[in-house]
Amino acid sequence: MSKRHTSLKDLATELGVSISTVSRALKNHPDISPELTRKIQQLANERHYTPNPLAMGLLRQQTKMIGVIVPDINTHFYSSIISGIEKVAKEHGYFIVISSSNESMQKEIESVDNLLNSRVEGLIVCLSQETDEFSHFHKLIENEIPLVFFDRVCEDLSVPAVLANGEEATQMITRHFYENGCRRIAYISGPGHLNISRNRKIGYLKGLEECHIDFDPQLLVNCNLSIEEARLATQQLLQLPNPPDAIFGMNDTIAFAAMIEIKKQGFKIPDDISLAGFTDEFHSIVVDPPLTSVSHPTFEMGKAAAELFFELLVKGENISKRIVLPIDLVVRQSSIKN
Amino acid sequence: MSKRHTSLKDLATELGVSISTVSRALKNHPDISPELTRKIQQLANERHYTPNPLAMGLLRQQTKMIGVIVPDINTHFYSSIISGIEKVAKEHGYFIVISSSNESMQKEIESVDNLLNSRVEGLIVCLSQETDEFSHFHKLIENEIPLVFFDRVCEDLSVPAVLANGEEATQMITRHFYENGCRRIAYISGPGHLNISRNRKIGYLKGLEECHIDFDPQLLVNCNLSIEEARLATQQLLQLPNPPDAIFGMNDTIAFAAMIEIKKQGFKIPDDISLAGFTDEFHSIVVDPPLTSVSHPTFEMGKAAAELFFELLVKGENISKRIVLPIDLVVRQSSIKN
DNA sequence: TTGAAAGCGCTAACAG
DNA sequence: CTGTTAGCGCTTTCAA
Numbered sequence: 001m002s003k004r005h006t007s008l009k010d011l012a013t014e015l016g017v018s019i020s021t022v023s024r025a026l027k028n029h030p031d032i033s034p035e036l037t038r039k040i041q042q043l044a045n046e047r048h049y050t051p052n053p054l055a056m057g058l059l060r061q062q063t064k065m066i067g068v069i070v071p072d073i074n075t076h077f078y079s080s081i082i083s084g085i086e087k088v089a090k091e092h093g094y095f096i097v098i099s100s101s102n103e104s105m106q107k108e109i110e111s112v113d114n115l116l117n118s119r120v121e122g123l124i125v126c127l128s129q130e131t132d133e134f135s136h137f138h139k140l141i142e143n144e145i146p147l148v149f150f151d152r153v154c155e156d157l158s159v160p161a162v163l164a165n166g167e168e169a170t171q172m173i174t175r176h177f178y179e180n181g182c183r184r185i186a187y188i189s190g191p192g193h194l195n196i197s198r199n200r201k202i203g204y205l206k207g208l209e210e211c212h213i214d215f216d217p218q219l220l221v222n223c224n225l226s227i228e229e230a231r232l233a234t235q236q237l238l239q240l241p242n243p244p245d246a247i248f249g250m251n252d253t254i255a256f257a258a259m260i261e262i263k264k265q266g267f268k269i270p271d272d273i274s275l276a277g278f279t280d281e282f283h284s285i286v287v288d289p290p291l292t293s294v295s296h297p298t299f300e301m302g303k304a305a306a307e308l309f310f311e312l313l314v315k316g317e318n319i320s321k322r323i324v325l326p327i328d329l330v331v332r333q334s335s336i337k338n
Numbered sequence: 339m340s341k342r343h344t345s346l347k348d349l350a351t352e353l354g355v356s357i358s359t360v361s362r363a364l365k366n367h368p369d370i371s372p373e374l375t376r377k378i379q380q381l382a383n384e385r386h387y388t389p390n391p392l393a394m395g396l397l398r399q400q401t402k403m404i405g406v407i408v409p410d411i412n413t414h415f416y417s418s419i420i421s422g423i424e425k426v427a428k429e430h431g432y433f434i435v436i437s438s439s440n441e442s443m444q445k446e447i448e449s450v451d452n453l454l455n456s457r458v459e460g461l462i463v464c465l466s467q468e469t470d471e472f473s474h475f476h477k478l479i480e481n482e483i484p485l486v487f488f489d490r491v492c493e494d495l496s497v498p499a500v501l502a503n504g505e506e507a508t509q510m511i512t513r514h515f516y517e518n519g520c521r522r523i524a525y526i527s528g529p530g531h532l533n534i535s536r537n538r539k540i541g542y543l544k545g546l547e548e549c550h551i552d553f554d555p556q557l558l559v560n561c562n563l564s565i566e567e568a569r570l571a572t573q574q575l576l577q578l579p580n581p582p583d584a585i586f587g588m589n590d591t592i593a594f595a596a597m598i599e600i601k602k603q604g605f606k607i608p609d610d611i612s613l614a615g616f617t618d619e620f621h622s623i624v625v626d627p628p629l630t631s632v633s634h635p636t637f638e639m640g641k642a643a644a645e646l647f648f649e650l651l652v653k654g655e656n657i658s659k660r661i662v663l664p665i666d667l668v669v670r671q672s673s674i675k676n
Numbered sequence: 677t678t679g680a681a682a683g684c685g686c687t688a689a690c691a692g
Numbered sequence: 693c694t695g696t697t698a699g700c701g702c703t704t705t706c707a708a
Contacts, residue, residue, distance in 0.1 A: 004399065005457070007701055018679045023703065031677055050455045054401065055701035057392045058684045061342065073421055079412045083438065095456065097433050100421065117388045118433065119343070227620070256624045263626070282565070286594045288601070288626030345685055356695045361687065369693055393685035396700045680707075691696075 006047040015043060057119075066096045066309060067115030069125040071103045071152075076280050077252065077298055078126070081150065084302020085124060092310055094121075103225065105130040112136045122146030122313060124305050127154065129225050132193045146312040150305040153195050158320040160312060162304045166196050167203035169294040169327045170248070173276050174207025176292075176329060177246040181337055182274055186219040186244035188233045188254050197222075200250055219244055223254065230257035238265050245273060246335070252279030252293075259287060259334075274335040281330070290332035297325050344385040353381060395457075404434045404647060405453030407463040409441045409490075414618050415590065415636055416464070419488065422640020423462060430648055432459075441563065443468040450474045460484030460651060462643050465492065467563050470531045484650040488643040491533050496658040498650060500642045504534050505541035507632040507665045508586070511614050512545025514630070514667060515584040519675055520612055524557040524582035526571045526592050535560075538588055557582055561592065568595035576603050583611060584673070590617030590631075597625060597672075612673040619668070628670035635663045 008026075012019045017036070025032045025040035026049075032040075057063045066089055070078040082098060089096050099115060101108035108128045113136075115123060122145050134154050140147045141157065149161040170187070177185045187204045190197040201220070208215050221236055223229035230253060237244055238261070247262070249255035255277020259269065267273050269289055276292040277284075284291040304323050312319060346364075350357045355374070363370045363378035364387075370378075395401045404427055408416040420436060427434050435458060439446035446466045451474075453461060460483050472492050478485045479495065487499040508525070515523045525542045528535040539558070546553050559574055561567035568591060575582055576599070585600070587593035593615020597607065605611050607627055614630040615622075622629040642661050650657060 009701075019701085020680080020703080021678060024678090027703095033677065036677090052396075052701050053456055054392050054395045055684090056703090058390075058396055058686095058700090059702055059704095061684075063392065074414060074417045076412060076414075079417045083411055086436075086438070095435050098424075098436065100424070118391055256620075260624060282594075283621070283624075286598060286621075287624055347685070357685085358687080358696080359694055362694085371693065374693085390685050393700090394687090396684090396702095397686055397688095399700075678708085680705105682703105682705085684702090686700090688699100689697090692694085 005052065006044075006049045007052065008049075011040065011043055011047065011049060015040060062121055063119045064094045065118065065120045066094050066306075067111075067118070067120035067123045067125075068096050068098045069101055069108060069111045069115070069123065070098065071101050071126055071128050073098060073100045075252070076283065077296065080280070080298035081126075081302035081305070084299040084304075085306045086302075088303050088306035088310070096124075101128040103128045103130060105133070109136045112140075116140075116145075122148075122309060124148045124150065124309055126150050127152040127194070129191050129194060146309055148305050148309045148312065150301055151196060155195055160308050160319055160321045162301050162308060162323045162325065163195075163199075164296055164301065164325050164327050166199040166327070167206070169278070169329065170200040170203030171207040171210070172203075172329045173248050173292075173294065174204055175211060176331065176335065177248075177274055177276070178207075178211040178213065180274065180335060182246035183213060184216070184219060184242065184244045185213065185246045186221070186237050186248075188230060188237070188247065188249045188258060189220065189222050190225050190250045190254075192222060197250060225251060225253055227253060227257045230254040231261045234258040234261040235265070238262065238267065243273075246275070247273055248276040250278065252277055252283065255279055255291060255293070256283070256287070259291070270334050270337050274337060276335050284330070284332060289334045292332045292335035293330055295328045295330055297327065301325055343390065344382075344387045345390065346387075349378065349381055349385065349387060353378060400459055401457045402432045403456065403458045404432050404644075405449075405456070405458035405461045405463075406434050406436045407439055407446060407449045407453070407461065408436065409439050409464055409466050411436060411438045413590070414621065415634065418618070418636035419464075419640035419643070422637040422642075423644045424640075426641050426644035426648070434462075439466040441466045441468060443471070447474045450478075454478075454483075460486075460647060462486045462488065462647055464488050465490040465532070467529050467532060484647055486643050486647045486650065488639055489534060493533055498646050498657055498659045500639050500646060500661045500663065501533075501537075502634055502639065502663050502665050504538040504665070505544070507616070507667065508538040508541030509545040509548070510541075510667045511586050511630075511632065512542055513548060514669065514673065515586075515612055515614070516545075516549040516551065518612065518673060520584035521551060522554070522557060522580065522582045523551065523584045524559070524575050524586075526568065526575070526585065526587045526596060527558065527560050528563050528588045528592075530560060535588060563589060563591055565591060565595045568592040569599045572596040572599040573603070576600065576605065581611075584613070585611055586614040588616065590615055590621065593617055593629060593631070594621070594625070597629070608672050608675050612675060614673050622668070622670060627672045630670045630673035631668055633666045633668055635665065639663055 008019050008022045012022045022040050025037040099111035105128050147159050149159050153161040221233045223233040249258050269275050278294045284293045346357045346360045350360045360378050363375040437449035443466050485497050487497050491499040559571045561571040587596050607613050616632045622631045
């Protein structure tokens with residue numbers, strides 16, 4: 001068993017004063033004589049005294065913990081967002097407890113319960129791709145427990161959220177494909193009930209319209225966000241009588257899965273098919289050809305979500321702010337036909 | 339402000355009984371009459387009572403928290419290990435607090451302090467690449483606070499640890515290169531004070547010996563684990579008067595950075611230079627050509643580390659067990675010359 | 677200038 | 693069978 005940390009009591013008995021005196025001395029309370037204060041602070045240092053957060057938490061009814069629920073921790077996208085959240089949390093003296101829903105609504109519900117039972121002071125969450133029902137968030141809202149969504153949000157709930165401008169991104173990509181000679185531009189989308197799927201689809205349609213291309217329903221396929229489904233969706237596109245000359249995938253899993261499948265079927269990127277996706281720089285560069293992609297401001301998204309969280313926490317108001325972060329299109333070889 | 343959770347006191351006053359009666363009823367203590375028990379439990383359910391972990395922690399002197407320190411959270415390698423740790427932790431009713439050292443010894447020291455001040459019950463850590471001095475772990479060891487290392491360990495401290503069999507892995511790779519016609523096999527290693535660097539180097543040398551190849555010091559280069567340094571190291575190898583016909587990198591960052599650099603310099607993989615690395619499946623497949631690699635059992639490593647941790651925690655003994663996990667060489671196109 | 681006491685939520689030993 | 697009490701570590705009135 002580990003030895004106990006030093007407590008105020010330890011210091012008090014060692015110096016023959018009362019606990020409250022020690023407590024006051026440590027926060028430089030003017031009532032305590034300077035010399036006693038000095039003596040107490042010195043001993044506290046020697047004994048490496050640090051206040052017991054459990055005792056403080058019990059007293060103040062706060063745990064200094066934020067619950068974070070992500071669909072998956074094993075991706076650069078989420079781990080980078082988590083880094084951003086953690087940075088801000090640390091600055092505020094908070095730490096974060098991460099829970100992964102594994103894209104399952106059931107697990108998301110359990111995570112909410114567990115975290116609440118652990119007395120986190122609030123939640124920062126990215127919905128699982130399955131989540132189409134939101135009653136597990138009602139109790140948070142009713143009890144005014146701080147809640148912030150990021151990336152995937154529920155449009156019906158007026159919950160503060162941080163988003164990337166997916167609509168603009170897909171519109172830009174569509175236009176970019178057009179300007180590089182593509183006319184049959186396909187889009188592999190995610191589950192329709194996710195806001196990010198919907199927004200990106202809107203941008204895609206707007207982009208087509210802007211370029212005076214008629215929308216061909218065959219070129220819009222849906223898939224859940226697994227590698228397997230993304231490959232199937234790609235196959236479906238490639239097998240069309242009149243296959244696409246450009247494809248973009250809604251997230252990095254889809255983009256890379258599409259890339260694997262396109263190569264496997266013997267098509268050349270970008271000459272036969274241009275490709276673009278949403279992903280981070282490192283992986284975009286490492287693949288062949290380097291992937292044109294939308295750079296998601298992940299770290300910033302995490303920071304913004306955490307800052308929003310603390311705004312909620314201190315103001316206690318029901319701000320239903322929505323922050324939309326700009327995105328960037330980084331053009332690489334996968335979309336420039338020779 | 340969020341509403342308070344229901345407490346034993348709330349239930350007690352509502353039912354007009356004492357707090358201890360409620361407490362006992364909720365754990366089915368035989369002393370309490372069945373009907374009262376039933377009544378109390380029912381109300382507890384309605385009010386969604388869950389014990390306050392802060393109060394429990396204060397009482398039992400335990401926080402049910404494990405501190406986890408990783409060099410970097412933004413890589414598949416570590417996030418996958420974290421998933422493994424988290425799974426086991428959850429099964430034991432613990433949650434984990436993650437802190438990233440960003441490969442800095444200074445930040446590692448701070449992390450240890452912060453986590454200890456947060457009263458985590460122990461630490462599971464992977465050393466930063468800078469860490470060459472270990473006094474910040476002494477207090478843990480002296481106070482018998484559970485500590486487990488994984489992947490990167492301090493050989494001098496008798497701390498329980500989970501490792502992958504890097505020596506065998508590099509020996510296998512070396513032999514594999516040889517069997518595929520390579521004779522000038524280069525190895526890009528990490529910082530020399532890291533155990534993983536040393537072990538993998540030993541395997542490399544053993545492999546050479548086994549294949550009756552004389553060791554050429556020019557073919558062994560060191561770098562820290564950043565992309566930039568790895569690229570420089572690769573350049574250095576490629577500029578040799580007699581450049582290598584095979585390269586392997588000590589981890590995935592190095593392997594991919596080497597791949598980028600080799601291509602950039604116009605060498606063909608695998609025909610000019612065979613390449614292999616340590617990384618996960620998904621990324622190995624997505625690059626071109628698919629990368630021969632050693633599959634690190636990351637999730638298992640996390641699980642094993644957590645299990646070891648709980649063994650320490652309950653037994654309280656000073657087990658200095660060392661678990662070595664097997665690795666697998668997965669041959670793909672990057673190492674098969676045509 | 678300092679100490680005593682109450683209370684945050686909970687358990688367990690001790691009384692009734 | 694149930695209630696009282698003390699105590700985990702800390703802050704904060706209220707008293708001295």
